Amino acid sequence: MDIRSEPLWRWSASRIAQAVRSGQTSAELVVGEVLARIERANPSVNAFALIDAPGALAQARLLDQARAAGAPGGPLEGVPFHVKDLVPTAGMETSYGSWAMQGNIPQADVRAVARMKEAGAVLLGKTTTPEFGTKIQTESPRYGATRNPWRLDRSPGGSSGGSAAAVACGMGPLAVNTDGAGSARVPASCCGVLGYKPSLGLVPNDLAAALFENNQYIGLNTRTVDDLALALTVMNGPDAGDPWTLGREKQHFACPPDAALAVRRLRVLYVPLMGNRTLDDDVAALVEGALNRLGDQGVEVTTFAEPFDWGIDISTAWLRGMLQARLAPMLAIHRDRLDPELVAVLEGTQQMSTEQRASLPLQRTQLYRRVQHLFESADLVVSPTLAAPPISLSHRSSEPLLIGGQAVGSLREAWYPYASVANMTGHPAISIPVGFTPSGLPVGLQAMAGLHQDQQLIDVAALLEHLLPWADAWPGDAA
DSSP states (O other), rough: OOSSSSSSGGGGGHHHHHHHHTTOOOHHHHHHHHHHHHHHHHHHHHHHEEHHHHHHHHHHHHHHHHTTTOOOTTTTTOOOOETTTTTTTTOOOOOOOOGGGGGOSSSOOOOOHHHHHHOOEEEEEOOOOOOOOOOSEEEEEETOOOOOBBTEEEEEESSHHHHHHHTTTSSSEEEEESSSTTTHHHHHHHSSEEEEETTTTTSOTOOOOOOGOOOOOEEEEEESSSHHHHHHHHHHHTTTTTTTTTOOOOOOOOOSSHHHHHHHOOOEEEOOSOOSSSHHHHHHHHHHHHHHHHHTTTTTEEEOOOOOOOOOOHHHHHHHHHHHHHHHHHHOOOHHSHHHHHHHHHHTTOOOHHHHHHHHHHHHHHHHHHHHTTTTTSSSSESSSSSSOOOBBBBTTOOOEEETHHHHHHHHHTTTTTTTHHHHOOOOOEEEEEEEOTTTTTEEEEEEESOHHHHHHHHHHHHHHHHHGGGOOOOOOOO
16 A cells, blocks of 8 residues: 555554654654644544644654664654643643643653653643543533534533544544543543553553542543554553552553454353443444344353442542542632532532441442452453433533433433443443444443453454444544
């Protein structure tokens, strides 16, 4: 294939790195074309909080100069990437989507971002998030609403909506984000890309606010499984700043040579409902169709419909308690500048009793034991990522979800109940694209593996990528 048979902004990270290292193209050219793509596509999607075009081009030139002088290229040489605006980046504002944090410029990168840079990746800027990552839709008083690139009147989900939307429409192949209750996976499902939350202790989150009670993971959005494996390989490994990583060896991840062989006889437990009462028909058809394709390849699929407490209430209380502990002091200073929905959450959490707060670590432990027991007879727990397609951009958090024209509950309990269990238990989880509804909206399948069985998720995703080549599809004006 002619190296320029398609625009550089469509190239995968793996292809870019190989071409830059071999001298077929330059890091500066790649970064320049991706920045031009952002200039064209971002105004309608609004996926970026900050774009550092001069800094990115300068870094790309330095990489090209070093390579010309004989320096070996890194595994991500010349690959443009972006980072969610909740993740600290050295010398670049990290505002958490909030006016209250305007001018906050960290002195150091979170370790995962530092490793991306050390591997030769070029930081483009910061992607949008709801204020402090507190909503399932990516909108904030500071940056406004991010739109779904497949349908601009729909939400990209949250809280890593900017990350997933940017990757979906070619504004950089790699996105580093966070996942506190599905924040990498929900937007992935909405935007038709991959979303990954690693095992506890795989990728260091050394700058987390609460290391020993943390539910927030450094995650990824990518278009291809090969790119996911490559970035995960770069980011993982022990770091003294994160005690959960210590004592673990750095791991190498890759797509298997024969994905069908790699997943043959894997035992899959399919859970269509996780506390929610209703699943959209189109979502069910696409997820179950993907499972049937896996079954044809020798995967053993069993449907799980037994009563089971998936800990949705525990997760909600845990998240709100952590937010209240971190952000309540801001109410007295910045109340009028904060998102009213965030203010309501902080004030509501003040009503949580001491007994309720004290019981949460015990309940989280019990949830882990219940879920871990499932992996004694299954390799993967699979579900929809979301119970319905992407919601309207104008849908308020307080409004119920409608499925089939019927109100089926709050967004938390009815749209995305599947996501948060892995954050509470530490198990790795991925959202994998499985197709589009008749109205053209993306749908994702979520898979959760046993602790530190991250490669199994890559194996399954690689097979589904072969069977359902989602990376060939581009939204909107992607010509």
